Amino acid sequence: MAHRVDEFTLIQRHFAPLSVGAPGSLALRDDAAWLRPEAGNDLVVSADAIVGDVHFPANTSAGDIARRALRVNLSDIAAKGARACAYTLALQLPDFVDDAWLSAFADGLAEDQDRFGIFLLGGDTTRTPGPLVLTINIFGQISENNMIMRSGASAGDDVYVTGSIGDATLGLALVRSELRAVDPSDTAFLEARFLRPDPRVDAGPALVGIASAAADVSDGLVADLGHICAASGVAADIDRDRVPHSDAAHRLVTDDQPLRIRLLTGGDDYEIVFTAPEAARDSISAIAANTGVPMTRIGRVTPQTADGPAVTVRDAAGGAIEVGHGGYRHFEEGDPRRE
Amino acid sequence: MAHRVDEFTLIQRHFAPLSVGAPGSLALRDDAAWLRPEAGNDLVVSADAIVGDVHFPANTSAGDIARRALRVNLSDIAAKGARACAYTLALQLPDFVDDAWLSAFADGLAEDQDRFGIFLLGGDTTRTPGPLVLTINIFGQISENNMIMRSGASAGDDVYVTGSIGDATLGLALVRSELRAVDPSDTAFLEARFLRPDPRVDAGPALVGIASAAADVSDGLVADLGHICAASGVAADIDRDRVPHSDAAHRLVTDDQPLRIRLLTGGDDYEIVFTAPEAARDSISAIAANTGVPMTRIGRVTPQTADGPAVTVRDAAGGAIEVGHGGYRHFEEGDPRRE
Numbered sequence: 001m002a003h004r005v006d007e008f009t010l011i012q013r014h015f016a017p018l019s020v021g022a023p024g025s026l027a028l029r030d031d032a033a034w035l036r037p038e039a040g041n042d043l044v045v046s047a048d049a050i051v052g053d054v055h056f057p058a059n060t061s062a063g064d065i066a067r068r069a070l071r072v073n074l075s076d077i078a079a080k081g082a083r084a085c086a087y088t089l090a091l092q093l094p095d096f097v098d099d100a101w102l103s104a105f106a107d108g109l110a111e112d113q114d115r116f117g118i119f120l121l122g123g124d125t126t127r128t129p130g131p132l133v134l135t136i137n138i139f140g141q142i143s144e145n146n147m148i149m150r151s152g153a154s155a156g157d158d159v160y161v162t163g164s165i166g167d168a169t170l171g172l173a174l175v176r177s178e179l180r181a182v183d184p185s186d187t188a189f190l191e192a193r194f195l196r197p198d199p200r201v202d203a204g205p206a207l208v209g210i211a212s213a214a215a216d217v218s219d220g221l222v223a224d225l226g227h228i229c230a231a232s233g234v235a236a237d238i239d240r241d242r243v244p245h246s247d248a249a250h251r252l253v254t255d256d257q258p259l260r261i262r263l264l265t266g267g268d269d270y271e272i273v274f275t276a277p278e279a280a281r282d283s284i285s286a287i288a289a290n291t292g293v294p295m296t297r298i299g300r301v302t303p304q305t306a307d308g309p310a311v312t313v314r315d316a317a318g319g320a321i322e323v324g325h326g327g328y329r330h331f332e333e334g335d336p337r338r339e
Numbered sequence: 340m341a342h343r344v345d346e347f348t349l350i351q352r353h354f355a356p357l358s359v360g361a362p363g364s365l366a367l368r369d370d371a372a373w374l375r376p377e378a379g380n381d382l383v384v385s386a387d388a389i390v391g392d393v394h395f396p397a398n399t400s401a402g403d404i405a406r407r408a409l410r411v412n413l414s415d416i417a418a419k420g421a422r423a424c425a426y427t428l429a430l431q432l433p434d435f436v437d438d439a440w441l442s443a444f445a446d447g448l449a450e451d452q453d454r455f456g457i458f459l460l461g462g463d464t465t466r467t468p469g470p471l472v473l474t475i476n477i478f479g480q481i482s483e484n485n486m487i488m489r490s491g492a493s494a495g496d497d498v499y500v501t502g503s504i505g506d507a508t509l510g511l512a513l514v515r516s517e518l519r520a521v522d523p524s525d526t527a528f529l530e531a532r533f534l535r536p537d538p539r540v541d542a543g544p545a546l547v548g549i550a551s552a553a554a555d556v557s558d559g560l561v562a563d564l565g566h567i568c569a570a571s572g573v574a575a576d577i578d579r580d581r582v583p584h585s586d587a588a589h590r591l592v593t594d595d596q597p598l599r600i601r602l603l604t605g606g607d608d609y610e611i612v613f614t615a616p617e618a619a620r621d622s623i624s625a626i627a628a629n630t631g632v633p634m635t636r637i638g639r640v641t642p643q644t645a646d647g648p649a650v651t652v653r654d655a656a657g658g659a660i661e662v663g664h665g666g667y668r669h670f671e672e673g674d675p676r677r678e
Contacts, residue, residue: 024381029570030489031415031554032385032479036376042363043382046371047427047476049463076370088386090429090474124388130469135429137386137476142373150369215370231368 011125014106015089022086022119033122035086037141044140044147046076052094052132056195057175062101064195065134066108071197072218073138074116075270078204079216081148082140086121090135092128116201146208150231153213153275157301159236160284162200162271162293164246165221167193169266170253179252186248193246197270203293204272210283214274220265222311222323225273229301229310232275237312238299240264240321261323264313275301350464353445354428361425361458372461374425376480383479383486385415391433391471395534396514401440403534404473405447410536411557412477413455414609417543418555420487421479425460429474431467455540485547489570492552492614496640498575499623501539501610501632503585504560506532508605509592518591525587532585536609542632543611549622553613559604561650561662564612568640568649571614576651577638579603579660600662603652614640 012028019025024034037043050069052058060068070087077084089109113119121139171194173179174187181187199216207214213232215224221243229236245253245263253259276284281297288295304310313321351367358364363373376382389408391397399407409426416423428448452458460478510533512518513526520526538555546553552571554563560582568574584592584602592598615623620636627634643649652660 026488026490029566030419031557032383032419032421032486034381034383034481034486036381036483039378042373042375044371044373045427045460045476045478047429047461047463049429049431049465049474051431051465051467051469053468054465080369080371082371088384088476090386090388092388092390092469092472121384122386124386124474126388126390126393128390128469128472129392130390130431130467130472133431133467133469133472135388135463135474137384137427139384140371144375147371147373149365151365218370227368 011102014102015120015123018106018109018113018120022121025119025121028122035121035139040144041141042144042147044077044080044082044142045137046073047135047137048073048076049133049135054131060195062104063108066105067112067196069134069136070109070112070116071199071270073136074201075197075199075216075218077138077140078199078201079148079214079272080140080142081146081205081208081214082142083205084116084118084138084140084201086119087136087138088121089123091123091125092130092133093125094128094130094132097132142208148208148211148214150213150215150228153228153232153234153301155234155301155303157212157275157277158281158297159225159238159273159275159299159301160295160297161217161221161244161273162203162295164244164249165217165269165271166249166263166266167246168197168268168270169262170249171195172268181248181252183251186251189246189248190252194268197268199270200272200293203287203291206287206291207274210280210287211274211276214272217269217271217273218267220267221269221273222265222313226310228273228275229304233304235302235304235308235310235312236299237302237314240313241316242296242298244294244296261321265323350441353441354459354462357445357448357452357459361460364458364460367461374460374478379483380480381483381486383416383419383421383481384476385412386474386476387412387415388472388474393470399534401443402447405444406451406535408473408475409448409451409455410538410609412475413540414536414538414555414557416477416479417538417540418487418553418611419479419481420485420544420547420553421481422544423455423457423477423479423540425458426475426477427460428462430462430464431469431472432464433467433469433471436471481547487547487550487553487613489552489554489567492567492571492573492640494573494640494642496551496614496616497620497636498564498577498612498614498638498640499634499636500556500560500583500612501542501634503583503588504556504608504610505588505602505605506585507536507607507609508601509588510534511607520587520591522590525590528585528587529591533607536607538609539611539632542626542630542634545626545630546613549619549626550613550615553611556608556610556612557606559606560608560612561604561652565649567612567614568643572643574641574643574647574649574651575638576641576653579652580655581635581637583633583635600660604662
């Protein structure tokens with residue numbers, strides 16, 4: 001019994017401090033928490049689970065797991081134009097998780113809570129005979145009826161992405177030693193882009209009233225733009241040479257064509273892909289300048305065709321490039337919320 | 340790839356229909372959902388995960404797993420005085436989960452959605468090499484500042500429980516063949532009390548403004564009343580002979596004293612234990628009559644003492660009965676939200 005009580009005490013110690021700042025958390029000492037959106041606001045909710053060995057390599061540090069889980073969820077809220085305020089955390093902990101691990105994990109959460117202004121509202125913790133599972137439900141606020149949905153794109157709209165695309169898929173391959181970069185600082189940069197994505201928490205809300213549709217790039221640029229197209233009943237053309245890649249990605253990919261395609265179809269970028277009418281170009285330039293987040297116009301929304309692909313990637317000559325199934329469709333795309 | 344796409348299709352088919360009725364679910368076709376509490380209401384949030392083999396026997400049917408998971412969460416919301424409206428569902432599915440299993444699971448959810456008036460708002464689904472994990476975040480509404488907390492009990496308040504206590508711990512023992520009941524209908528009744536608890540969704544909200552503190556009985560009567568005591572800075576005395584047990588429980592337990600104690604310390608009743616001032620006795624009788632849910636006065640809140648137990652169980656002569664550690668403290672009591 002002493003062992004079990006100790007675990008209980010440890011969790012109280014590590015997690016209760018993360019709830020300070022959220023009065024509705026009741027210091028994690030009740031069966032439930034309360035949450036009150038500001039008057040005139042909707043609550044935006046997103047749920048994401050990450051599973052050890054499936055979503056991150058087994059040797060990922062506790063702090064990186066914590067940060068990555070929060071940031072993946074922050075990205076969902078940001079892509080909808082909302083500002084995150086709180087989250088719940090359900091943990092299934094394998095036997096290897098001890099006090100030191102929990103301490104590093106809670107430190108990772110605390111660091112990103114500070115960085116992003118969010119608080120732990122509640123949760124649940126159990127032991128499991130299986131892999132580590134970490135389920136976050138994150139809550140954001142947005143003025144009523146202003147959530148940026150996937151379904152608002154119209155033929156003729158421009159297509160944009162924030163930041164750079166493909167770094168995370170290269171970073172994951174580097175973490176797994178499937179690739180090697182020549183320059184160690186490129187390796188560090190690309191691995192960090194996978195492990196510690198930078199959710200676009202200011203750029204997303206700045207796009208409210210400007211973007212006609214948006215999604216975060218989690219499954220890969222082609223797949224996530226495809227989700228927008230499916231929900232909006234449209235198609236899209238993107239110009240491969242306009243898709244922004246980091247210098248590190250350019251140095252690693254060089255002229256390897258399959259790897260170049262993988263930049264467009266690999267997941268985990270946590271950038272925002274969005275559409276907007278042509279009339280918004282100046283506004284978008286201003287938002288990019290104000291937020292410091294590059295917003296690159298990469299293509300255009302087109303009418304849906306009966307048998308064409310949702311997303312066509314074109315080369316400099318305008319020819320369609322074969323990108324396979326349009327984004328690696330791993331099982332979690334079966335997510336009930338994902339098209 | 341065909342196999343994976345099929346899984347994706349299956350999940351769309353099984354889960355999207357569960358979101359009809361929640362406009363903010365966006366038919367599960369976006370990255371996030373929206374939720375708008377009625378004006379003047381707080382949102383109440385509770386998160387609970389259940390893990391195969393840990394929280395239910397491995398041979399539990401898909402429909403029973405679905406119903407149990409929803410009801411455990413509905414109970415948390417009801418005990419706070421709130422009315423549930425929606426939930427998110429994160430699933431980690433082992434390999435044995437196929438179309439037939441998902442179909443039965445979704446049918447179980449659909450049945451209880453209808454019964455309790457709630458809708459699926461969003462979620463996430465992944466495969467796992469480990470056991471089935473099912474994390475529900477449930478959302479309820481309550482008029483502002485009216486959530487019934489654990490922390491409101493005062494010395495002199497009465498202690499009540501709804502329904503009957505101890506059926507579920509006997510039901511679990513029967514499911515596991517650790518016990519045998521003489522009467523098959525008793526076995527069926529007690530097993531159903533474990534597998535399909537009846538959350539007090541009307542009785543809980545009826546206690547708003549009446550109960551000074553409340554919790555649902557998930558960890559066991561003594562432990563959950565102990566949680567109220569800890570959060571309120573009080574202690575409590577309960578009279579063993581007043582604690583209500585079902586006829587089936589009486590027939591099974593007879594004069595087995597350890598088993599009789601286990602009724603008070605075993606978990607999973609999903610009744611409500613609550614406190615209220617003496618002046619509320621008539622109101623509580625009326626609420627019991629109106630809701631059809633028995634509410635039995637079983638003891639009294641007392642001042643906290645420096646070294647006494649939080650909860651003392653007394654026999655007919657007023658002597659303290661040893662109940663061990665005050666409720667089986669399995670690891671999930673390490674829940675950040677549980678005292």
